[in-house]
Amino acid sequence: MSVEGLKCKECGTKYEESAAYFCENCFGPLEVSYDHSGLDAAEVKRRIQAGSHGIWRYSDFLPISGNPGDPLEPGLTPLVRADRLAELLGTEAEVYVKNDAANPTHSFKDRVVAVAVAKAKELGFDTIACASTGNLANAVAARAAAEGLESYVLVPADLEEQKLLASDVYGTNLVGVRGNYDAVNRLCTELVDTQPWAFVNVNLRPYYAEGSKTLAFETVEQLGWELPDRVVAPIGSGSLFTKLGRGFQEWIDLGLVEGDQPTFHGAQADGCSPVATAFAEGHDVCKPQRPDTIAKSLAIGDPADGPYAIEHARQTGGNISSVSDEEIREGIKLLAEGTGIFTETAGGVTIAVLRRLAERGEFKAGEKVVAYITGEGLKTLDATRDTFSMHEIDPNLESFDSEFAAQEVSA
Ligand SMILES: *Cc1c(COP(=O)(O)O)cnc(C)c1O
Numbered sequence: 001m002s003v004e005g006l007k008c009k010e011c012g013t014k015y016e017e018s019a020a021y022f023c024e025n026c027f028g029p030l031e032v033s034y035d036h037s038g039l040d041a042a043e044v045k046r047r048i049q050a051g052s053h054g055i056w057r058y059s060d061f062l063p064i065s066g067n068p069g070d071p072l073e074p075g076l077t078p079l080v081r082a083d084r085l086a087e088l089l090g091t092e093a094e095v096y097v098k099n100d101a102a103n104p105t106h107s108f109k110d111r112v113v114a115v116a117v118a119k120a121k122e123l124g125f126d127t128i129a130c131a132s133t134g135n136l137a138n139a140v141a142a143r144a145a146a147e148g149l150e151s152y153v154l155v156p157a158d159l160e161e162q163k164l165l166a167s168d169v170y171g172t173n174l175v176g177v178r179g180n181y182d183a184v185n186r187l188c189t190e191l192v193d194t195q196p197w198a199f200v201n202v203n204l205r206p207y208y209a210e211g212s213k214t215l216a217f218e219t220v221e222q223l224g225w226e227l228p229d230r231v232v233a234p235i236g237s238g239s240l241f242t243k244l245g246r247g248f249q250e251w252i253d254l255g256l257v258e259g260d261q262p263t264f265h266g267a268q269a270d271g272c273s274p275v276a277t278a279f280a281e282g283h284d285v286c287k288p289q290r291p292d293t294i295a296k297s298l299a300i301g302d303p304a305d306g307p308y309a310i311e312h313a314r315q316t317g318g319n320i321s322s323v324s325d326e327e328i329r330e331g332i333k334l335l336a337e338g339t340g341i342f343t344e345t346a347g348g349v350t351i352a353v354l355r356r357l358a359e360r361g362e363f364k365a366g367e368k369v370v371a372y373i374t375g376e377g378l379k380t381l382d383a384t385r386d387t388f389s390m391h392e393i394d395p396n397l398e399s400f401d402s403e404f405a406a407q408e409v410s411a
């Protein structure tokens, strides 16, 4: 753990641990600060390897020691070497896919919720809540059910039906707000002052964000204690993207892994690309947009961590791109046909950007490139409807043979 407290990302003012999320001096965002100087790398590595089979194995780097019997422990999702996908992309780089759809509620949000809720309980909250684009609501509702907490999940009312159903099933208070995510988020920042609740991504945001570092830790472990050369990851609020970088950096600084911070490539949809646009125009801050894209889980028009995502992409020699809804659908298909992994629209965004980078020749032979697949395809089935095809036949041989004519029976 070795947590010092909270610290302003802008002016560095330090605060005691509490449900605070912005600086009283400059209104900058707060984050958790650690003192790892007392840690011995070899000992930490042993502790990790002897730890639980999920994110709590990284407790040395989290603001909470976690619950050893956690019934919904996320993490240690597969990192698969995707040679067929690399071939389809025409790249000689080593392409890996980190399949975070393999978490308890099928998205990477289980990681951030596990950390935020553990902290919320420690701080004495008995009701948890969130402003969500869908996956976060699923993760909060499920964890509240598992831990016997009250929950309120606020989402745009026009979300994918699968994501609404996959929240309500857990017996949460599902609140569909007539407005987009930015309107939902604004409402939640007002509710923080009127309700005694832990909003995981508002007043508990500094702790929530820490959960994403575990994706970096797992990547290093699963590559045999090596850093990737490049990562391709989606950007909604920009939290995941920035904290991936922070995770790699903490392990480099402690000497758990050798080498440099990977080159970071960010992925957004054209229909909601405030971070990619600011990056392309050379700006440090994002101009808010009104989202219109099938990638609803990334549809955040005013991203809280956008400036930090831009800074990290620049510092690592990377970039941030955006892709059309058509490319997103093709990305979903390409990943499915190249790896057997079915991702939601956010993963389609990531693979479409991966494809663009490969086509532009940005990857060198032998480089390790990791693409982060953050959610499950069954939650956004409508996105694949356009490409759907089926051979419909009668239940007899003639009908089959007329559909699949002239197939030789092999000896
Ligand atoms: C929330 C979400 C993201 C984006 O995460 P941020 O930390 O807000 O940038 C990416 N992919 C999926 C599937 C998500 O649900």
Ligand SMILES: [Zn+2]
Pocket (backbone or CB within 6 Å): 008, 009, 010, 011, 012, 013, 023, 024, 025, 026, 027, 028
């Ligand atoms: Zn400050």
